[in-house]
Amino acid sequence: MEVVVDVPQFRRIAAEIAARIASGELAPGTKVASTRQITAQYGVAMATATKVLATLREQGLVRATPGVGTVVTRRARPVGSGPDRDLVVSTAITIADAEGLTGLSMRRLAGELGVPTMSLYRHVQDKEELVLLMTDKVMAANPPPALSPETDGWRACVEALARLQWSMYRRHTWLAQAISFTRPLLAPHAMAHTEWTMRALDAYGLDPNTQFRAAVMVANYVRGTAVNLEDEAQAEQESGLTDKEWMRAQQNRLATVLASRQLPMMARAIAADHLEFDLDILLEFGLQRLLDGLAPLLD
Structure with a gap:
């Protein structure tokens, strides 16, 4: 008696694309179909295309890859005794930059490095x-x-430190999700940022608690x-639309x-010809108001 295994549709599509990668038809760096293209090509739902x-x-x-789409990658091969800690961490950052923390797993990282997960x-x-x-x-x-x-x-x-931190979040959109102020990661170089700000406020008569809170x-x-x-980047990746295109x-x-x-x-604000709004504008406006609020304590 023949046993028929019902393979989920997303796995069949993924296997077909994987075979094209294995054959060399889709070389490393080649852009693969987006979720919208998979939906149109195979006649499946967006959720199925996302699973593919x-x-x-x-x-x-x-x-x-931000600004490009999903591209074929090449698995690194273990060299000697395998990757060192710095390579492990650097590769994890590369994955998180492209796919967010949700896309980073120990298994995913091991696959990228070409080593056993354990x-x-x-x-x-x-x-x-x-x-x-x-x-x-x-x-x-x-x-x-x-x-x-x-x-x-x-x-x-x-102000300069705040803008530096914003530029870091812009380059590493997962970073904001990783940082917590209630259960902080005890990362020495992150703590050095707080220390530096406290030192900038130290000569203005604030007690240590107020310096730290500020x-x-x-x-x-x-x-x-x-x-x-990160949500913005994910939405752009899934929809294929930038924020401005989505708004239009x-x-x-x-x-x-x-x-x-x-x-x-x-309605009056939106109708104004000069209305501009994005996260950079929001950050800058709020930062200046926040510093205005600190000024009376220090000046």
Whole structure:
């Protein structure tokens, strides 16, 4: 009696694409079909197409590249006794940059390095320690700016550090998800950022508790704004639309909502020719107001 195994549709599609990669038809760096293209080509739902790409990523065959799409990757081969800790952490950062923390697993990382999953535990205890090391490595590569409160003033110092942190979150959209101010990762180079801000405020008569709260308040504001970046990148990857393109596609719906005349203030703002709004503008506006609020305590 022949036994027929019902293979899920997403696995059949993933296997077909994997075979094309194995044959060399899809070479490393080649862009593979997006979720929208898979949906159109195979006549499947968006959820199925998403599972196809997730399966290929889990197998280490593709990776999401911001601004490009999902491309074929090449698995690294173990050299000598295998990768050292620095290579493990650097590779994990590369994966998280492309796919977020949800796309990073010990199995996924091992596949990218071309080593057995269990071999990674010679370098890190678990994923939590891995994320700690990733965070600390990014922070170490971005030391506080070369300013001093004596010559540049406290505001210029705090502002420069906030913008530095924002640029880090822009480059590593997973970083905001990794950082917590209630259960902080004890990453020495991240703690050095807080220390530097406290030092910038130290000559203005604030007690240590107030210095610490002020430093964390500013850092938390930047981080709180940055948590939207990963969702923004994921939405762009899945839809194939930038934020501006998505907003243009919503114009008819927006017009219908505003036509109800229940939101006159928002309607007036949106109708203004000079209205601009994105996360960079929001960050800058809020940062200046936050520093304005600190000024009376220090000036």
